[in-house]
Amino acid sequence: MNIPRLSIHQTFAQIGIDTQKAQLSIESPRGQLEVKQEAASMDITSPKGELSVDSSAAWSALGKGDHLEWMNQIYSQLQSVALQAIGKIVEDGNRMAMITNPSNSFAEIAANQMNEQNPVEYVGEASNLNVKLNYEMKKPEINITPHQTDIQYTPQKPQISYAPGNIDIYVKQKNSIEINVSSYDWYK
Template sequence: MEFLRLSIHQTNAQIGIQTQLAGQDIHSRAGDLSIQQPPAKVEMESPAGELEIDSSEAWAALGKGPHLEWLNSIYSQSKSVALQAIAKMVEDGNRMAQITNHQNAFADLAQDVYQRKNPIEYAGEPSYFNVKVHYQSHSPIINIEPQKAEIQYSPNKPEVQYNPGSVDVYVKQKNAIDIQVSQYDWYK
């Protein structure tokens, strides 16, 4: 007995995809920068210092000071000089009154006259410290006026180039169905 046989064969479709990536080129030049710094304004004032020199004690020590001060110095010594002179007279009188002394008191007193110093001091004591020096300095006056920097910047536009990509879609293999009817012998 002969039967009919149905054969179905299917072929699947295949899709092919081919892509090309997009590209991008960017070039950016540096911007133009200009910086200028004006110098700061500076004003300085330095007041002169004050120097004071007092040499009055030095002149007095040399005996060449002001006349009135010189006379006052002599006058202030006169009381003590007078008291010293009285004391010396008493001492000399006591020496002359000593009869028991074998030395000649009159000759000794005559000799002392030539060796005596003047008890009045007409000049002062010399010293480095007789001249007084005083200096007063003054701080400088400084005014500073800062100046701002002048900054100018000009940006440059970037150069952008775009290369688009592509996608190519195509049928690589078509789909198909093959249907065949054939004879089939069961006993064969």
């Protein structure tokens, strides 16, 4: 027996989508910077220092100093020289008065007076510190005049390019229904 057979085949529709991304390109070139700086003006003045030399003590030690100072130096010694001389006279008188002394006092006193040095000092004391040096340094005068800095900056515009994206939508496969009737032999 032949029974008709019904077969249905269905195909679904398919949509295809192709996309292309948008492209953005940005380039920012550097700006131009120009800096001008004049050197600062500098004026330096260095005054000479003052050197003072005091050699009066050295000349006094040589006996060639100021006459008034020399006389005052001698005058200041006279009182002690006079007291020493009076003391020496008393001492010599006491020696001569000693009759019991076996030595010759008069001869010894005379010999001592020949070898005696003058007690008055006519010159000063010799020393390497007699010359006094004094140096007074002067500070340098420094004047600085700064100059302005000239800065020029020229910016550059950024370069921007934009390509928009694209979307393409299409039917990739159409939908369809296929219906077939075929004979089907049940006993075969």
